[in-house]
Amino acid sequence: xxxxxxxxxxxxxxxxxxxxxxxxxxxxxxxxxxxxxxxxxxxxxxxxxxxxxxxxxxxxxxxxxxxxxxxxxxxxxxxxxxxxxxxxxxxxxxxxxxxxxxxxxxxxxxxxxxxxxxxxxxxxxxxxxxxxxxxxxxxxxxxxxxxxxxxxxxxxxxxxxxxxxxxxxxxxxxxxxxxxxxxxxxxxxxxxxxxxxxxxxxxxxxxxxxxxxxxxxxxxxxxxxxxxxxxxxxxxxxxxxxxxxxxxxxxxxxxxxxxxxxxxxxxxxxxxxx
Numbered sequence: 001x002x003x004x005x006x007x008x009x010x011x012x013x014x015x016x017x018x019x020x021x022x023x024x025x026x027x028x029x030x031x032x033x034x035x036x037x038x039x040x041x042x043x044x045x046x047x048x049x050x051x052x053x054x055x056x057x058x059x060x061x062x063x064x065x066x067x068x069x070x071x072x073x074x075x076x077x078x079x080x081x082x083x084x085x086x087x088x089x090x091x092x093x094x095x096x097x098x099x100x101x102x103x104x105x106x107x108x109x110x111x112x113x114x115x116x117x118x119x120x121x122x123x124x125x126x127x128x129x130x131x132x133x134x135x136x137x138x139x140x141x142x143x144x145x146x147x148x149x150x151x152x153x154x155x156x157x158x159x160x161x162x163x164x165x166x167x168x169x170x171x172x173x174x175x176x177x178x179x180x181x182x183x184x185x186x187x188x189x190x191x192x193x194x195x196x197x198x199x200x201x202x203x204x205x206x207x208x209x210x211x212x213x214x215x216x217x218x219x220x221x222x223x224x225x226x227x228x229x230x231x232x233x234x235x236x237x238x239x240x241x242x243x244x245x246x247x248x249x250x251x252x253x254x255x256x257x258x259x260x261x262x263x264x265x266x267x268x269x270x271x272x273x274x
Contacts, residue, residue, distance in 0.1 A: 001035040004046070004061040005071050005123045009100050010172050011061075013054025017043035023169030024054045025195060026180075029098075030076065030105030030123050035063070050187075052195045062123055071123045074107035078188070080136040082160075082173040086128040090117030097128045101172045102160075103184060105138060106130065139190030147273055150189065151216035158185035158227045158235050161246045166239040178225050181237040181246060182218060185227055191272060193218075197225035205270040218270040221262050228269070233257065 009029050014021035017039050027033065027048050036053065037045040044058045062068060079100050086106075087094030090113055100106075107121035112132040121127055142150060158181060167175025171184055179197045186193045194200040197220065199207055205218060213219070215230040226236030232252040237245060240259075250257040251266070 001038065002063060002065075003068050003072075004033050004035050004044075004063045005068055006031045006033060006060060007062045007123055008060040009098060009104065010174070011056045013046070013048070013052070013056050013169075015054065017041060017045070017055040021055060023167075025052050025169055026171040028103040028105070028172070029079075029100050030071070030107075031103075032068075032072070033061070035061070050183075050192045050195060067123065067125060070125075071107070074121060076105045076138045077108050077135040078138040079104040079106065079130075079134060080188070081131075081134040084130055084134040086120065086122065086130055087117075088128060090115060090119070090129040094129060097122070097126065101174070103172065103188070106135065108135070139188070142190040144273065151214065151273070153189050154185050154191075154216040155227065155229060155235070157188045158182070158246075161185075161237070162235075162248075163245060164237070165245040166237050166243075168239075176237050176246070178237045181235070182225050182227055186272075193272070197221075197223055199268070199270050204272040206272075206274045207268050208271045208274060210266065210269050212271075213269040214271070214273070216271075217273070219266060220268045220270060221265040222267050224262065224265070226262075 013025040033046040110119040170176040171180035226234040249259040
């Protein structure tokens with residue numbers, strides 16, 4: 001039915017078109033979605049750029065063709081700070097327009113001033129200001145030329161969520177599930193992997209022998225996924241009592257971080273470096 005741009009900080013994608021519907025996924029400000037069906041109750045059935053469907057409130061979307069086109073052509077950067085205010089003026093006293101989170105996209109209009117504020121464009125046509133240090137390169141692809149560097153960057157992205165709470169269907173610093181963490185660690189580096197905790201054809205992750213796992217690869221535990229850190233340790237988002245979010249655990253029985261329940265369930269290892 002057409003393209004749209006998310007115009008809210010975090011757009012909930014639910015399995016049913018109502019606010020009590022199970023949270024299936026989240027997507028962020030400035031991201032493009034495809035509208036598959038418009039519902040009569042103020043909801044739209046959409047599909048994300050990475051192929052994940054869900055219902056979101058129509059008021060979360062910009063559908064005007066001109067604005068969508070302008071946004072697609074704009075030079076954009078990625079919000080990398082966990083949370084960042086967009087202000088009406090380049091000052092700490094500036095009135096807040098909206099607070100965005102890591103993963104949002106903004107159009108950059110001018111270079112930073114002496115105080116480090118960048119003038120940005122919002123997808124509804126408004127302008128505002130944000131600290132330059134809260135933005136990073138918006139990567140839409142990747143290269144294997146510097147494999148070790150890319151593996152390191154994936155791990156660093158995952159570790160930036162340390163301590164975040166577990167949220168079923170979540171993908172933001174407010175809370176994320178296991179595949180939300182792995183997806184974001186890769187997406188922030190320009191790599192689109194499957195959103196759920198499995199290997200799916202059509203995405204770059206392929207199964208490899210378990211004994212060939214390296215840092216940045218994915219560990220699949222049957223309905224659960226983690227990122228391998230090396231030395232038998234991994235980072236994941238877990239709802240287990242006592243963890244309740246993004247933590248580091250180990251496959252090594254001699255390590256105090258050992259999770260026996262997961263170590264026994266390790267089914268396969270996935271990698272984009274094949």
